[in-house]
Amino acid sequence: DQQVKQNSPSLSVQEGRISILNCDYTNSMFDYFLWYKKYPAEGPTFLISISSIKDKNEDGRFTVFLNKSAKHLSLHIVPSQPGDSAVYFCAASARHSGAGSYQLTFGKGTKLSVIP
Amino acid sequence: NAGVTQTPKFQVLKTGQSMTLQCAQDMNHNSMYWYRQDPGMGLRLIYYSASEGTTDKGEVPNGYNVSRLNKREFSLRLESAAPSQTSVYFCASSRDPYSNQPQHFGDGTRLSIL
Numbered sequence: 195d196q197q198v199k200q201n202s203p204s205l206s207v208q209e210g211r212i213s214i215l216n217c218d219y220t221n222s223m224f225d226y227f228l229w230y231k232k233y234p235a236e237g238p239t240f241l242i243s244i245s246s247i248k249d250k251n252e253d254g255r256f257t258v259f260l261n262k263s264a265k266h267l268s269l270h271i272v273p274s275q276p277g278d279s280a281v282y283f284c285a286a287s288a289r290h291s292g293a294g295s296y297q298l299t300f301g302k303g304t305k306l307s308v309i310p
Numbered sequence: 311n312a313g314v315t316q317t318p319k320f321q322v323l324k325t326g327q328s329m330t331l332q333c334a335q336d337m338n339h340n341s342m343y344w345y346r347q348d349p350g351m352g353l354r355l356i357y358y359s360a361s362e363g364t365t366d367k368g369e370v371p372n373g374y375n376v377s378r379l380n381k382r383e384f385s386l387r388l389e390s391a392a393p394s395q396t397s398v399y400f401c402a403s404s405r406d407p408y409s410n411q412p413q414h415f416g417d418g419t420r421l422s423i424l
Binding site for chain 2: 198203225226228230235236237238239240243245283287290294295296297298299300301302303
């Protein structure tokens with residue numbers, strides 16, 4: 195049972211255009227959401243996050259939107275650059291019922307290719 | 311400015327061999343994590359340590375053991391490797407496991423079991 199879903203395995207976008215990566219979740223206990231970027235042979239790098247009490251967070255070219263009623267979030271990259279080509283993971287955080295600490299649940303990732 | 315360091319980067323094992331993956335962080339973080347990533351899959355939590363001296367199971371702990379050696383180091387051990395454990399293993403750390411904060415990842419260990 196996948197609690198965090200990224201339904202698009204891949205996405206191709208022209209340089210300079212907008213990239214929109216989508217993520218859906220099922221667990222209502224998630225209260226913090228993150229996007230990670232991963233290049234080949236490297237570890238995931240934190241990109242941007244959003245708390246469940248907000249609906250938008252912006253950092254430079256990157257904006258994350260959260261729609262709690264739809265259990266949906268999206269990452270917008272404007273303008274897209276060739277260096278943005280990577281795999282993007284959506285992750286959601288919830289407090290573990292036993293230990294009380296927060297744990298992340300990851301989606302399967304979307305491979306973004308930005309074409310020059 | 312190392313962050314999270316994992317060793318080795320690559321390893322090939324035979325079925326039944328044992329292996330310890332090492333992880334160290336220099337950010338004075340309290341919590342550390344081990345994940346595995348399989349092709350076409352997201353990262354899945356194997357074990358974590360919320361603080362020095364504590365460890366807990368994650369989503370996929372079977373076949374693994376962990377040791378939180380000190381605040382800096384968190385190792386993952388495969389006692390009897392199986393082909394199903396072929397994967398890329400990532401270690402991560404975060405400052406406070408009881409508040410929402412990003413985790414910081416190492417570059418991974420690519421493990422093949424024949």
